[in-house]
Amino acid sequence: MTILDLIKTRETVVWLTLMALTIASWIVAVNDKLMLDNADYKGIGLIVVALFKVRLIILYFMEVRDSSAQLRYSCEGWALVSCLLLIGLYTGLLSV
């Protein structure tokens, strides 16, 4: 197992996707003219992309994809509930 072997794996594709999404989020966030004028939509987009990245890490880097259904549902459930709560609180639909 060398760096070259690692580069050829599926996890490298996932890693490159994660890097690309990070750069895309950064560009969209710092450039006011990019993407949507509506700050709410932009914020929701950033939260969804972040939780999608989290899901990729859980499934591929933490190998939950090949794990038991119980662990997979627990992790995916956490990600989904967190995403919905964050969107709800960000948009003001939820408040404590």
Next chain:
Amino acid sequence: MRANPNSTDPGKAPNKHMLGEEIIWVFLLGDMSVFSLFFCAYLNNRTSTLELFQQSQSLLNVNYGVVNTMLLLASSWFVVGAVAAARRNSGKTCSRMLAWASLCGAAFSVIKYFEYSEKIAAGLTFGSNDFFIFYYVLTGIHFAHLLVGLSLLCYFCFTTRLQSEFNEASLLSISSTAIYWHMVDLLWIIIFPLLYLLP
């Protein structure tokens, strides 16, 4: 069923397995849930005092945040390589991958040190306002997690260097460290847009 070092292809995990120990997963899911509550509290406060949070957020350096995100993603990638190398009983490669991962983690720490120093020098401390309370609490607790993970990565980097065979116990220890490190990474992936990017 756990990773079996004697599987037919030792570089790959067998089907339907769990990376790391069960108890570590219980701890990680609990920890991640506590962080989720912190994130919710942050956004709840942000929504109610949006202007203050937006003004304070504009004082953060987004470049630090994005570089740190990439460093953690790179370190996670190396940790994936370290686990694969351990499964193939390649201690030298495992150690080298962990060294790279540790280096990325150390670089994150150095950047965090500069970021905190800049903020404190500018008078932006824990008590400055609600935003900075959340900023220091969220990044501080995350940083404490990172230091624990970094210590474990360094430990295994040295101990696996001369290892030519990985038994089930040592594979479990390395993979438990790996999932902990991935959790540190994924928590930062949420902290980064919440603190630095949201409009």
